[in-house]
Amino acid sequence: MKEMLISILMLSGTLFILIAALGLIRFKDLYSRMHATTKATSFGLLLLVVGVALFFFTGIVLLKAILIVLFIYLTAPLAAHSIARSFRNEDQESRD
């Protein structure tokens, strides 16, 4: 039962990361590319980290897993926002 749950979590997490890479290669605008990579990658890593933490299932590993998920979900929007703002500045300057 536990093996099945961990396997499903690991496979779906890696599948989400693969979908993010597919969106990165297929979309034709920087904003849509970031829309694909930021959210899908965060969710895929969440599933993967939860699966690996369920595999080991000790106290320190669960603590580190919570730490990783919290850090990813705090920093991924910040990084995406920073990239988008620098791109937008350049875009507006070239349009003027």
Place this chain on the structure above:
Amino acid sequence: MEAIIPETVHYTAFAFLLIALVLAFFRLMRGPTIHDRIVAMDLTASIIMGFILLYSVLIRKAFYFDIAIVISLISFMGTVAISTYLRQKR
């Protein structure tokens, strides 16, 4: 007691991540602007984190979690540093 993950799951998960790495590498090579390349590098760091997590399950060692923490921190700092540099370059 630890669960035994079938080998097929390991191979499939590693294959998914490898395909994702190749696609991100293509975008890194031929991205039209430098911002596309930064996004591709960010995705590459996440894929490497996934590789390390899967590998820690494969060899059954729990201390590989620390490497995932450090990689996420360094990737965030690098992304913010490059985009801030690009914004203030002009």
